[in-house]
Amino acid sequence: MRKLPLNTPTPAHSARGLAGHSVKHDSAWKHVSGQARYIDDLPMPEALLHAAVGHSEQAHARILSMDLEAVRAYPGVMAVLTAKDVPGHLDIGPVFPGDLVLADDIVEHIGQPLFAVAATSHEAARKAARLAKVDYQPLDAVVTVEQALEQQLFVRPSHTQQRGEPDRALAEAPNRLKGEQHVGGQEHFYLEGQACLVEPTEDGGMFVHTSSQHPSEVQKLVAEVLGLPIHEVQAEVRRMGGGFGGKETQAAALACVAALLANVTHRPVKYRLSRPDDMMQTGKRHDFYNTYDIGFDDDGLIQGADIMVAGRCGYSPDLSDAIVDRAMFHADNAYYLDQARVVGHRCKTHTVSNTAFRGFGGPQGMMIIEQAMDDIARHLGRDPLDIRKLNLYRPGRDTTHYGQTVEQHVLAQLMGTLETTSDYRQRRAEITAYNQSSPVLKRGLALTPVKFGISFTAKHLNQAGALVHIYTDGSIVVNHGGTEMGQGLYIKIAQVVASAFQVDLERVKVTATRTDKVANTSPTAASSGSDLNGMAALDACEKILEGLVAFAAEHWSTPAEQISFSDNQVMLGGLAVPWETFIQTAYMNRVSLWSSGFYATPKIHYDPETGTGRPFLYYANGAACSEVVVDTLTGEYRVVRTDILHDVGRSLNPEIDIGQIEGGFVQGMGWLTTEELVYSDEGRLMTTGPATYKIPAVSDCPPDLRVDLLPESPNREATVFHSKAVGEPPLMLAIAVWSALRDAVASVTDYRYRPPLDTPATPERVLGAVTASQQWLTQQKETA
Structure with missing residues (x-):
């Protein structure tokens, strides 16, 4: 076969718009x-019906009876279906069983679909669905990660990765610290909500217009619930109004419901979720509870580590097994952990089943080691950047705790270059002096790296x-x-x-x-x-x-x-x-x-039994330096400047890549600072719209945002024109904002105390960290 010269530059006299050039988005x-046409913009087919579902009002209960007569009698209703009306598979779990298209006997989260309605209008379908009379027998509900850990309740078995003898290394280390953190979840909040349009075909099949990142899975699951061969179903996706992982598995359930209704009515069916229903009914980024036990020498070099990451998976496995795996793979972020153990738990809770979100567990795993880096620096009285640079992967210290070798060393170059271009050292000195003379407003600065593995952790998807x-x-x-x-x-x-x-x-x-x-x-x-x-x-x-x-x-x-x-x-x-x-x-x-x-994708393999392998073809890297100012009387803050240097290899389209970096950073900043998912003690999501759930606005973006691509860094692997992936890695650049907030709060104690700051770091939590710092300072003075 004739091989293209993938590593040669574009000729001086060449065609227009080739790879490597900045070209505007085609849409x-x-x-x-x-x-631009999305699902809800498509022309309405003749005799179109609209779908809705009735939701569970219990987090965990047995369904004793379900009276749907008022639903069927509502004007415009053409069909009402329950689990007993599904002709094929009831379980539509994407990898492991556990996700029922309609609840059968037991419900396991508030918002779980009980029955489906097809009506002549969207409004009629939704109003009819609310008229059901359901009698429940409540069962004990587990809502938090801590409750699940206490009861050893998991959707999949726990998993361990270990190298060397971490317990001995920890016992022998000159210094040892322990810490914990709660990392909040995140709603995808795509501009286009979950939607699909299903049309029966002339030969008994279905054509599905879907807003899905995985049309083949939609095709397969629709065929299975209808009891059809896969070739009788076609799925099409022209574009989505945002996905971020929220439409990898979650779109299939809507298509299955619509297809079931289309099958019994022989009419096309559109199913579009309202924003509150979308937030209640579909999965989100997993929130995590993480702990660390780390030993290090007097310079701050890590000698032993014992890390635990535990994700709130919700009621079913969905993609949680791979998501917690990736959190474990990224518990090192950019740092060499010599003698190390990483344990991952997939906690079952009676809440909506959490799912893929940009970063796929990697961001949650990185958070614990980044907290440790800051904590080591506070303990030793050092600049956190020096501790981070000391522990970076480098030649001779380049094998991860799961056995993969880091083959392309760009982390030190990235960090060093950004340290210079962001004027880190000068600004650090200025900020320290400012904080000493400013009793109320405190500034913080942090420079953090990102090392993110590229490949699906499920080998067959590559x-x-x-x-x-x-x-x-x-x-x-x-x-x-x-x-x-x-x-x-x-x-x-x-x-x-x-x-x-x-x-x-x-x-x-x-x-x-x-x-x-x-x-x-x-x-x-x-x-x-x-x-x-x-x-x-x-x-x-x-x-x-x-x-x-x-x-x-x-x-x-x-x-x-x-x-x-x-x-x-x-x-x-x-x-x-x-x-x-x-x-x-x-x-x-x-x-x-x-x-x-x-x-x-070549080269990749991983053995979960031994916790070793090469799950990634290569790593994408980046670094961000963020500066914040915090009002210690209210906890309010502003991100005033962020400098980013990111490695995309030989970029296919530099402007598109820069846009992805900017967007990913801001989305990550929202995850870590403003976007708070609040559940009641009974497991009900209380934040179901923009009035209660705050995504970043334009005014939240750093007024000074500088983004550069690392030059002359082609991928050593034979990727397309030696480019590197850019979709997910930039989200984790926002860890610099969270770390800068901790840095500003730490200045209250002259950088001697490790302030607790769970995420999202809302003004309330920042104020709590300030209060804890002030109390620590008072205790120190009293004991002195």
Whole structure:
């Protein structure tokens, strides 16, 4: 097969919009003009019905009886279904069983669907669903991680990764600290809520328009609940109005409900969740309870570590096994843990089943080691940056606690460069002096790294397919298994294909993701969209190019080594043939102008029994330096400046990547500071809309935000044009904001105390940390 020169720069005289250049998002003008079509914008099919479900009002209970007569009698209602009406599978768990499309006998969270309604209007369906009379027998409910740990209640078995003898290392270390933290969850709060439109086909199947990151899973589960072969169901995704992991598994339940209703009514059904129902009914980022026990020498070098991460998984496994695994993989973040143990618990609670969210457990795992870095610095009276730099992975100290070697060492370069460009040392001195003279307002500064593994931790998901067609006028259409949720995947794949043929980007069009074009696709998740689908598209291009070169060599009597593609032309020795002329000629000579492509990520493996392996193809890296100012009388604060330096390898589209970095950072900042999920003691979510759940606004963004890409850092692995993933890693850059808040609070005690600060670090929690610091200071004075 003819291999493309993936590591060569773009020629000086080349086609427009190739990979490596900043090109606007392919739907940008549609977004700003309102012409981008989402599920709720699609033309309504004739006889369309609308779906809703009745929810459980108990966190854990047995259903004794369910009177649905008033529901059926409500004007406009055309069908009401319960679990007994499901013709196929009732359980739609994405990996492990436990998720019922409709509750059968037991309910396990408030908001769990009990029955489904189809009516002639959205309003009628929702109003009818509220009329059910359900009699429950309440059962004991577990709501918090601590309760689950106490009762040893888990959705999946706990897991341990260990290297060396951490207990002995801890006992022999000159210094030893213990700490704990609660890391809050996060609502996805996508602009487009969960929605789907299902239409019965003429042959008894279903066509599903879905807002899903995983259309193949939607296809499979819809087929299973209906008792159909998978080929009778097609799923399509043109775009989502945001996903962030919330539409990896959660969209399938809606499609299944709508398909069940469409199946009995023989009419198309739309199912769209209101924002409160969406927040109550669908999963979120796992909140975690983490602990550490760390031993270190007098310089701050870690000698032993015992770390525990425990995620609130909710009532069912969903993706929690892999999410807690990734938290364990990232409990080291960017630091070498020599003798180390990491234990992960998957805690079952009677709350909505939590699910994927940008970072997939990695951010929660990183938080505990970053707290430890700050705590070690406070204990030794050192600058936290010095402790972080001392413990970074580096040659000779480059094997993780699960056995993977860090092969590309850019962390020290990233940290050192950002330390210089952000004027860290000068600002640190100025902030220390400011805090000594300012009794109320305190400033804080932190520079933190990110090392994030790229690949699905479930090995079989690391595969992708693509389909490339060249038409006789030279235009090209691409279809692949990745989905577009605003992140710019489609434009990047188009640039990759344009680069393969060296034609203008305008010649390439990426069409809606459909399960009957590219089958058995993996979810667009794990930051792998460009890596997987870009390589699959390149594979298809290489197959086409192989045939075109063979044809050209014979037709024009030119040696294959003298045939090249450049600037919308095919160079045949000394002859330049326009691209469209060449393609027309190839067609007339019956040369194939289309091909499928496939890619499977190499090298990866992991053995959960031993807790060792290489779960990631490579690591993406970044660093952020954030400065905050805190009002110690109220706990209110502002992020005044953030500097970011991020490694994306050889960028496919620098401006798209910078946009992802900015957005990821702000979303991470929201997770750690303002976005608070509040549950009642009974397990009811109390924050179900923007009035009670605060995502970052424009005014919350740092007024001084500086983002740069690390130059000259191509991926050593053979990824698409040696780029690196950029979807998830930037979210964890926001840890610098949380660390800076702790730094500002620590200044109250002249940086001698380790203030407790769980997340989200709301003004109330910051004020609590200030109060705890002041009390510690008073105690120190009294004992002195």
